[in-house]
Amino acid sequence: MPKIFKFTEFSLRDLIVTAGPMTVLIIAVCFIAYKLVDPAPPRQVTLSTGQENSAYDEFGKKYAEALKKFDINVTLKPSLGSQENLQRLNDPDSGIDIAFVQSGSTEHADAERRGLVSLGSLFTEPIWLFYRADRNIRELVQLKGKRVNVGPEGTGVPKLFKTLLSVNGIEAGDVKMGALENTPATVELVEGRIDALVFSSAPDALLIQMLLQTPGIKLFDFTQAEAYSRRFPYLSHVVLPRGIVDLGRDLPPKNYHLIAPTATLVARQDMHPALVDLFVQAAATIHGGAGWFRKQGEFPNASYTEIPVVAEAEKFYRAGPPFLQRYMPFWLANFFERMWVVIVALGALILPLSRILPPLYVWKVRSRVYRWYGQLRTVEQLIEEVPVDKRATVYPAQLRRLNEIEERVNQISIPLSFADELYRLRSNINLVRKRILGLSETKT
Template sequence: MVSRGLGTVSVRFLVARFRIVKQGGQVIVREETLRRLRFAPVAVALLLMVVFASLTLRSKRKVLVFATGSDVGLYHLLASRIEKAVERSHADVAIELITSAGSTENIACLERKEAQIALVQNDARGGKSVRSIAALYPEVLHLICRSDRNIRSLGDLKERRIGIGAVGSGTEQLTSKLLEFVGVSLDPKRVWRGSFSESLQLVKSGELDGTFILAGVGAEMIETVMRDQRVELVPIQMGEHRAKEAKDIAQEFVDGFRVHYPHIAPYTIPLMAYEGRPAAPVPTLSVQAVLVCHEKVAVELVERITKTLFGQRAVLSQQDTTFAHLNEQSAQASLQFPLHTGADNYYRRREPGFLNENAEAMGFLVTVALLIWSVLSWAQRWYGQRRKNRVDIYYQSIEALSRRVGDVTCLQELETLESELQQIGRQAGQELVEETLAADESYIIYQTMFGDCRTSLEQIRVRLLSAADTA
């Protein structure tokens, strides 16, 4: 009973909503309703286009895996800043961060195509398929030692317990080559390999005499440990030089070391860089931290990332002062890995042609235009056919009336037929004005049939009147 009641309500709703009427045993949808419904296919097509566009953009979203470093390290922090800047500027790009042991592992990830972009030291080994995007900032080698161990130069590290960085890290690679260059052989049992935070804790506790830390000047972990007066910064030099300037010591040392180990630069840690310490500038060396990618990453995508990096430099620098080192000239200078074509295009401002830059968008617009044209053409044909079908109703009405003309025997029957014909004419004229009938060949045929029927009725009237006069 409930089902039948619902069915009755549904039918009544359709009849009322769409103005469905029943004439001569046939269900007819009024033309006013048909006019409204003719736009339904267009609305459906537009809805489908929106869904199609959404799915297309989602399916074309580019996902880049970004190899960083320790999840508590500076590489990972900087990578997260870059990730947010790129995703905020480019909705079709998604970046996924992965942790690693550092530069060496990052290079391996790129070579194995497990990552598409990474942060590495400019002196990292390997990387035939690695391409540079930009040098971000100088990583400065800090030698932090116990103040009570009387360590004044690299030569004093013999027989000491020293941290040289995590296994497979860029710091381990650099410090091993550095100690080899100055002729300092460390007892393998006294060498400690691990994270920077762990090594600094071991220095503070006295379990290590010193440790090498490769980080940007002002790094928080170094600033924290330098508050402890039991530790100090030791110059990177062969022996103690009291008469020379720190920058001259750094330059002389790097000039010799660079012969054996390229891609480094002299650096001087400024006076009071860490809350009042050091009391004098400290000579050392640096190596650039570089944003790199795999050579197969799309040129257009790398160009956009490079443009975002420098376009968002002010925002990035506010989030982390390390980005203040970003400079277009230094970003592409003295790089070990060749520049990616996309980055090179940005630096040289090689703007892509309008067609190349907008090829995908134009292709999509052409597809949408063709789809709309097809839908509108179909709607026009459908509406034209509906109007033709309407004129067919008048054909049938006049034809039925014409068949009754021969049966007329009196003026009363004749007037009834004439009245019906006039009603047909008025209704057809009204629909022509409302443009539900087209003034085309079909309508001309209707007019001819209408005229012939009217002529037949006039002839019948003459015949009946003549018969009445004769009688």
């Protein structure tokens, strides 16, 4: 390398030596803080959904697709329905992180005791009671003695349907209840081997779409829906509009009144806040549009749930996405949100360091020059009061030593801004040399 490149505006080597240890310390502190202060969200999460062809099953796939964009792998685990999902959440060994749960499935106090939190209500899932047209069922009391499939206990529908029967003065034993899953139960109804079936689901479910258009199958009209919603706070009164299924064929041929709990996303309270944010944002995209029973933007929300809503979800429904996530990629925004305490602390540390490091750098560069003054001082001390009989050997030896020092000094690489220090040293070397030569002439 040409010698000119040895002289620059600053010395990279000295800068590294001066700032290096402190930089390594800061990086180590940041790394430890990154691991200990609210660790990064897991890349794997398990979502408990529902039966095959159910709304929970279909929506679970949409959530998996939405979070895959952020490198989060969502494993879908089918279930019988809401009650089984709740049981899985209550079991720490089930491996379930989050699940669809129907409103009314548990009590507020019990949810708090078990450490469950809601991410909000997603959509209404009406109670669909389909029956064979020739049975002509107009009131629930007419179900006495009928064969009605209410699904397995894990769905949550049996409990709710028994409650509805009880307020109508019907004992559970008065109805022949079946426990088939939705798909085989639908086949049984169409074939005429049962009189009716009931399940709770969003209208997006394929079975709902099919049954609403199947000849010989009718939907029960809850004409007292408003009364049910007043008796049970977790139920709401919704209307299936005339013609919503098929306007050309006028399906359904009239408005149907239905009662509907809401589907909620429920997780354990230790779920990482970043994952909560992602699921809530995905929910806004998946469920935020208009539908058969909702207006644009009506869902998701923090209402219609007896399970406490987690703070991050409430904040999202009130003010939208977190500030940084509006302008940064998710992982970068999440990093700053988790590390803001460390960043503030580093700012407080770097400010005084910015005042200490420049003087240390200057001292480090100048020390490469100043240390030779010690050599010069040693030479001067050796020539002081030298006995006459030793001057002939001491003076030439010190002149040779000065030549060696000067040769070494000429090899020093130093920033141009400190060049005057180097030239001053060389001048002082020359002064000592002249002094020795002068003493040698005096001796002669």
